[in-house]
Amino acid sequence: MEKIKYYVKQNTPLFGLFVMMIIVTIIDPKFIQLSNISNVIRQVSINGLIALGMTFVILTGGIDLSVGSVFALTGAVLAKMLINGVNPLLAVLLTLGLGLVLGVINGLLIAKGKLQPFIATLGTVTLYRGITRVFMEGRPITGFKSKFVDNIGRGYVLGIPIPIIILIIAVLIALFITKRTVFGKEVYAVGGNEKTAHFSAINVDRVKIKVYALSGLLTTIAGIILMSRLNSAQPNAGLGYELDAIAAVVLGGASMSGGKGKIWETFVGILIIGVLNNSLNMLRISSFYQDVAKGVVILLAVLFDRKKYYK
Amino acid sequence: MKIKMQDISKSFYGVKVLKNINFDLEEGEVHALVGENGAGKSTLVKILTGIYLKDSGSIFVDNKEVNVGSVKDSIDLNIAIVQQEIATLPNMTIWENMFLGRELKNSWGFLDVKKMKEITKEKLINIGLNIDPDIIMGTLPIGKQQLITIASALLWNKKVIILDEPTSALTTKEIDVLFDTIRKLKKEKVSFIYITHRLEEIFEISDRISVLRDGEMIGTNKTSDVEISDIIKMMVGYTMHDRYPKMKNTSGKTILKVDNLTCEPLYRNVSFELKEGEILGFSGLMGSGRTEIMQTIFGIIKKDSGKIIINDEEVKINSPIKARKYGIAYITENRKEEGLILDFSLSENIVLPNLKAILNKMKIIDHKKQEKLAEDYIKKLDIRTDSPKKIVQTLSGGNQQKIVVGKWLTTNPKILILDEPTRGVDVGAKYEIYEIMNELKEQGVAIIMISSELPEIIGMSDRVAVMHEGNLRGILNKDECSQEKIMTLATGGK
Known part of the structure; x- marks a missing residue:
């Protein structure tokens, strides 16, 4: 019994997710059907990819508020390229490159400019959004045609939606990076104690630049998926997405001060948000109440989780 | 004020860290407490200062049993502790630090800054520091900050002061000032529990030495009756002939x-x-x-x-x-x-x-x-x-x-x-x-x-x-x- 208690305590988010799923299933058994579960995961794939990048950033003790704007800007640039007849594969690659560069800019401001991550990305979230609106002249971009890009958001492989496949692959790669690479170890070290990392001959600046680049890249992939699903790029796309991503990371149990957190826990956090959204919709609760419910769940989860560190 | 701790025991997570410890402190005495890390020194003084609760045993103050159930209890008993890691607010002035949480007010209910500065100045001179109370704490060297922390403890008329590794950041000169202050206060019947790793020091300042090892009290001796080697032997449990290994000259290019x-x-x-x-x-x-x-x-x-x-x-x-x-x-x-x-x-x-x-x-x-x-x-x-x-x-x-x-x-x-x-x-x-x-x-x-x-x-x-x-x-x-x-x-x- 003691052992079970300990295990539950160490994995509060996972058990929270199970409890939630059981309750929702009891209220409406349709929830547990494969088609609905697959729907939940597809819905979370966008926030999920952003949250994965955010996990790396938060593991170093940083934060990336700019993701929503990176999301919009890269989507807009891709749409424009497609409309102008650029080869779709090339266009996607260039867009990914742009996302990487936007992330690197964040990283340089933080690592070399010695700005606090909150301040630096508070600046770039506005800057990138502004550039997006200027670039789009405030109007959505629609009417591009590309089978390749369409498939990214709407296609299937072996009956599985492609966004789910992308998310799963990204989770697996992220797991591998955190567990089995020098870079992964360095990320934890920088977040655990930046000074010690520096004194241990770890290139702290480079680690920071890399995590923001990674965040930019994953956000861009998420942006491409949404653009493909909607078949349009919106100047206001991704507004507030940073909050959902941070919420997922925190729900997973990561510490905002860095050094503590796991990829699979973020994945659980992503699913919690997904199940919550899905079930509130199924139960036909108005979107105003949905926000109230989400806020309460986040606070409860974090309060429970605190006990793990402060007993 | 006399303190007697009798048969004190304490366990953490089933591990006994203090086993029936007896320890006493006379009025106006400097009683050194030594032992390796993890021997139980800190736990013992934390029980005396109400940070930890004892599992069993009794504490007497002037032969009357007292209950130390919280930090406030120990403050009420006039026991103060100066921690090894100094806790000052580096962006505030010396006098603000000294009166933190206990600020003096004038009859209007506002801060009586003038009086607080005066008292601070006086206390600083007492410990041999002739400096402006308006100086920002963080601009001073660690040693001075440590002395000021000790001065703050004295400000509140303490009768028993526990010093936990007070000299680890002090220069020789500052240590002399500290020791002079301790000697002066001894005459005013203030008692000290002095924890340190620097054995030379305790022979200079202490009246008695108690040695803890693995949560047990190995012995209490008059300082004049023992030598450093005796204390080391008591601390480590075996005789250490040399404090340093034999070194050969192996210098190369x-x-x-x-x-x-x-x-x-x-x-x-x-x-x-x-x-x-x-x-x-x-x-x-x-x-x-x-x-x-x-x-x-x-x-x-x-x-x-x-x-x-x-x-x-x-x-x-x-x-x-x-x-x-x-x-x-x-x-x-x-x-x-x-x-x-x-x-x-x-x-x-x-x-x-x-x-x-x-x-x-x-x-x-x-x-x-x-x-x-x-x-x-x-x-x-x-x-x-x-x-x-x-x-x-x-x-x-x-x-x-x-x-x-x-x-x-x-x-x-x-x-x-x-x-x-x-x-x-x-x-x-x-x-x-x-x-x-x-x-x-x-x-x-x-x-x-x-x-x-x-x-x-x-x-x-x-x-x-x-x-x-x-x-x-x-x-x-x-x-x-x-x-x-x-x-x-x-x-x-x-």
Whole structure:
């Protein structure tokens, strides 16, 4: 019994997710059907990819508020390229490159400019959004045609939606990076104690630049998926997405001060948000109440989780 | 005020850390409490100050049993503690710090700043500090801050003051002031419990000495009845003939040459040479520039001018990564802030400077290699832990220090710089660290050791460099080394 208690305590988010799923299933058994579960995961794939990048950033003790704007800007640039007849594969690659560069800019401001991550990305979230609106002249971009890009958001492989496949692959790669690479170890070290990392001959600046680049890249992939699903790029796309991503990371149990957190826990956090959204919709609760419910769940989860560190 | 602690026991998580301890304190007495890290000294005084609750036993004040159930209870009993790690607010003035939470108010209910400053000034003069109460705390050297913390404890008319390692950040001069203050207060019937690792000190200041070992009271003696060697024997449980290992002269060819290194205002025109298989001691007061020179060699602080030459070749070291490439390792004096990631495990800490060592053929991290490496160093350095997965925060200071040393030994350094390697480390572990240094020296590693403890510097070094206010005042050979000579140079004398 003691052992079970300990295990539950160490994995509060996972058990929270199970409890939630059981309750929702009891209220409406349709929830547990494969088609609905697959729907939940597809819905979370966008926030999920952003949250994965955010996990790396938060593991170093940083934060990336700019993701929503990176999301919009890269989507807009891709749409424009497609409309102008650029080869779709090339266009996607260039867009990914742009996302990487936007992330690197964040990283340089933080690592070399010695700005606090909150301040630096508070600046770039506005800057990138502004550039997006200027670039789009405030109007959505629609009417591009590309089978390749369409498939990214709407296609299937072996009956599985492609966004789910992308998310799963990204989770697996992220797991591998955190567990089995020098870079992964360095990320934890920088977040655990930046000074010690520096004194241990770890290139702290480079680690920071890399995590923001990674965040930019994953956000861009998420942006491409949404653009493909909607078949349009919106100047206001991704507004507030940073909050959902941070919420997922925190729900997973990561510490905002860095050094503590796991990829699979973020994945659980992503699913919690997904199940919550899905079930509130199924139960036909108005979107105003949905926000109230989400806020309460986040606070409860974090309060429970605190006990793990402060007993 | 007399205090008597009788049959005190305390357990944490089923482990007995105090076993039926008897301890008493007379009025106007300085009673030293010594023991290795983890012996139970801190736990005992934490029970007296209400931070921990005792499991059993009784506490008497002036022969009346009292209940110390909270920090407030101990404050009401006029017991004060000055912690080892000073807790001041660095951005506030001295007087604001002194009156924090107990500010004086005038009849209008506003702060009586004038009166608080006056009292502060008076108390500062009492402890030999003639400085302005408006000075910002953080701009003062640590030693002065420590003295001021002690002054604050005195401000509230304490009858019993517990000093936990009060001198670890003080200069010799400041220690004298502290001791004078203690002697003065003794006459006013204030009693002291004095915890320290520096055994020389307690013979200077204490009336009685109690030794704790593994949660047991080994004995209480009048200071005049015992000698240092008796105390060490009681602390470690066996006789230690020498405090330092026997050292051979193994100096080889010059490996590091520092030429006119300058970084204003920290230090200037520093030149010295370091040979393979040699221990070069660096002495000097805190803030004399010792640490900063070493951090320049290690690529953390940028130099203004001067040269660093390794194996006859000038090198540019602008980061610890470069330093590592040249075989330099720097073991910081600040193990908690710069040496370790406290809530990471032992093995995760030990591999940090050399993560490449735990990659397999596919360039992927091999966790078995990590555990193996950690276990090797646990054995090599005799780190006492039940598993390499243990979180380093839960280990004693001596074991933590061995991890900081061990993590850099994984890089096989040619030049090893140790900054206060035995600070806050108990006698047994100290000796073990000396032995590790000696072994490395015999293997031909060139070692620089910064230390504020004169016996240690003299006992361990082949040569001793002495710094004073950023200038290298001289390098003494082993045969011309004496405490007086070093102190004279370190304080600016000829």
